[in-house]
Amino acid sequence: MAKAKKKIVRREWTKADVKQMKAMAKAKAGVKNIAKSLKRTPGATSVMAAKLGVSLSMRP
Structure with a gap:
């Protein structure tokens, strides 16, 4: 029996996500x-x- 594919769930980028990333x-x-x-x-x-x-570079 074939393995079931994992369902891809896409989430919108919120303003809070962007702020935290920056x-x-x-x-x-x-x-x-x-x-x-x-x-x-x-x-x-x-x-x-x-x-x-x-x-996203880690260089100083």
């Missing part, structure tokens, strides 16, 4: 930590950051 990016938290705190994938976090022109 604050954590400014603090150089890193993509994985930001994604974990927002309960999103690192890929989705990176894409949204690129759309907003926010750098």
Whole structure:
């Protein structure tokens, strides 16, 4: 029997999500930590950051 595919659930980015991402990016938290705190994938976090022109680099 084939394994059932996991259903993909897309959530809208709220203003609070964006605000938190920008604050954590400014603090150089890193993509994985930001994604974990927002309960999103690192890929989705990176894409949204690129759309907003926010750098997620951990470099000083």
